[in-house]
Amino acid sequence: MHWHILGAGAIGCLWAGILSRAGQDVTLILRNRHTLDQWPTPGRLDILQAGTCHSVDCHLETLAADTTITHLLVATKAYDTLSAIEAIQPRLSPDAEVVLLQNGMGQQQAVHAYLPTHPLWAATTTAGAWREARHRVHCVSLGDTHIGALSAATSYLPAGWADMDIPLQHCTDIYPHLWRKLAINCAINPLTALFDCHNGKLLTHPERKQKMYAACHEVERVAAAAGITLFSTSLTDQATTVATATAANVSSMLADVRHQRRTEIEQITGFLCQQAQALGIEVPVNRSLLQQIRALGPNEGAH
Ligand SMILES: NC(=O)c1ccc[n+]([C@@H]2O[C@H](COP(=O)([O-])OP(=O)(O)OC[C@H]3O[C@@H](n4cnc5c(N)ncnc54)[C@H](OP(=O)(O)O)[C@@H]3O)[C@@H](O)[C@H]2O)c1
Structure with missing residues (x-):
């Protein structure tokens, strides 16, 4: 082939x-x-x-x-x-x-x-x-x-x-798997980009950890309303496990921001916010993350 x-x-x-x-x-x-x-x-x-x-x-x-x-x-x-x-x-x-x-x-x-x-x-x-x-x-x-x-x-x-x-x-059915990756990306990527920190540093600062948990709770509500089962444990547990296992990693969104490249925020948090709006669910934490990443650079134009 x-x-x-x-x-x-x-x-x-x-x-x-x-x-x-x-x-x-x-x-x-x-x-x-x-x-x-x-x-x-x-x-x-x-x-x-x-x-x-x-x-x-x-x-x-x-x-x-x-x-x-x-x-x-x-x-x-x-x-x-x-x-x-x-x-x-x-x-x-x-x-x-x-x-x-x-x-x-x-x-x-x-x-x-x-x-x-x-x-x-x-x-x-x-x-x-x-x-x-x-x-x-x-x-x-x-x-x-x-x-x-x-x-x-x-x-x-x-x-x-x-x-x-x-x-x-x-x-x-591939959609639950796409949602699971999206959920983890929503939890970790924008916050690492905004705080300019490695994945593991989301867990060692109370303010960052609290924001990550708040973002996770919103994602779980949207996924549930969309009929998607995310994980057998909570998204906060899953995101904590991933952030721990990848503690020294620079997320792709942080790497993009550091290099002044366009990020995938619209296809990650942006998609989540669109789904939330269609389902009539308020997601203020994720919406704020979306706005803050959009405000970071000239390359965040196409939304
Ligand atoms: N890298 C990872 O570890 C990883 C892991 C899991 C998932 N992903 C996901 O996989 C996807 C790809 O990521 P990546 O890291 O491989 O990105 P990347 O290194 O930036 O590669 C994307 C490539 O697409 C090319 N491209 C874009 N538009 C094109 C067009 N119209 N015609 C021809 N080429 C075009 C770009 O070309 P130019 O260089 O010429 O712009 C670039 O080489 C992303 O969604 C990412 O989130 C990445």
């Missing part, structure tokens, strides 16, 4: 390695010629994990190429997902399989509406990766990945995914 990857960042390149090891032919789709020219050896991707470097050979293309795409993994940031797919849509074969792999929510529903007849999956992962250079990615952890269908025309797993050597769980 031939997989194209749209969004050749940390997660896209990590998955290029995973798919390649599973025997798939992989093409990374880059924005333009300038990005393609930044690769020192065309198509050679280095993935570093636990002190070992695995090199993978993939094909490189730009968005403007005209080859037909039969299997597409989208690993852009959540806010880029729909526009990136719109740009590539003329190249999709009528029955092209499409997998969305992002944090946040809202983009899955938007892509489903845009590609109603395609076999479409959403996946969520706790894997961790960061990019040292275009062609060089560090895998911090392979984590756990959940995947499930968004459209009726979808089979069990996308082609070739059963051969991946990572912890992968098929879900008959």
